[in-house]
Amino acid sequence: MPGHQRADARRNYARILAVAEKEVAAHGADASMEQIARTARVGSATVRRHFPTRRALLxxxxxxxxxxxxxxxxxxxxxxxxxxxxxxxxxxxxxxxxxxxxxxxxxxxxxxxxxxxxxxxxxxxxxxxxxxxxxxxxxxxxxxxxxxxxxxxxxxxxxxxxxxxxxxxxxxxxxxxxxxxxxxxxxx
Incomplete structure (x- = not known):
């Protein structure tokens, strides 16, 4: 995550990552990106902006x-x-x-x-x-x-x-x- 991001983007990144850690622990590499977005209370486009690929998320x-x-x-x-x-x-x-x-x-x-x-x-x-x-x-x-x-x-x-x-x-x-x-x- 680049250091020059806005504060809300940094918070979104941290929240998405925390949710993703739990989802991957529960569901493995096939954890749903959409479920991660819903749980983190962001849009799936926001998840993909931070993690453009599943591999980037993992x-x-x-x-x-x-x-x-x-x-x-x-x-x-x-x-x-x-x-x-x-x-x-x-x-x-x-x-x-x-x-x-x-x-x-x-x-x-x-x-x-x-x-x-x-x-x-x-x-x-x-x-x-x-x-x-x-x-x-x-x-x-x-x-x-x-x-x-x-x-x-x-x-x-x-x-x-x-x-x-x-x-x-x-x-x-x-x-x-x-x-x-x-x-x-x-x-x-």
Whole structure:
């Protein structure tokens, strides 16, 4: 939100965002823009002026959660085993995506091209924060050299979206995440 907006526009933005956070938490990425407008007591044109696309709305709703994941990546960057640090961070991404309906959609890309991660500012922000974790794990030989942060975010998004309608999405997502990280072989 630009700082040069009128006071009433800033109030509308804040009210729309507060309502959108609740609607996205309740209904996920498909939360109704019209319902958000009604609840915020503004016209749908006002909502679209502030958030011209659903992705823009999801990005704004997810901003604080994205920042928390970036802080977590920085905290883990120099700690202990590099693979454990990376897996812990990625597990946090999955957990956040499960608990914050709509976050997975905000992180998803429109294209299958890994380079497209940089066209999605939520994903680009996470990619920048996770870069040091992944580089360290690759340097330590704990993660394959061809793994990218875009791959990791895609994995987290895929697990989240695949389990969002399960009776216990958090448990299902955690189980699939552990399976993806450890592989199919039985643990000895």
């Amino acid at each position: 990005k704004a709703v997810s901003r604080n959660r994205i920042e928390a994941l970036c802080v977590r990546a920085r905290e883990l960057a120099g700690q202990g085993d590099s693979r454990t640090a990376l897996v812990d961070w990625l597990g946090d991404v999955v957990a956040y995506c499960v608990s914050a309906r709509g976050l997975a959609a905000a992180l998803a890309y429109d294209s299958a091209e890994p380079a497209q991660v940089h066209e999605n500012t939520c994903s680009a922000t996470l990619a920048e924060a996770a870069g040091p974790l992944l580089r360290r794990a690759v340097q330590d030989g704990a993660v394959a050299a061809d793994v990218t942060v875009a791959d990791l975010i895609t994995l987290a998004v895929g697990i989240t979206l695949a389990t969002e309608h399960y009776p216990d999405p958090a448990d299902a997502a955690h189980r699939l995440f552990r399976l993806a990280v450890t592989g199919l072989s039985p643990q000895s």
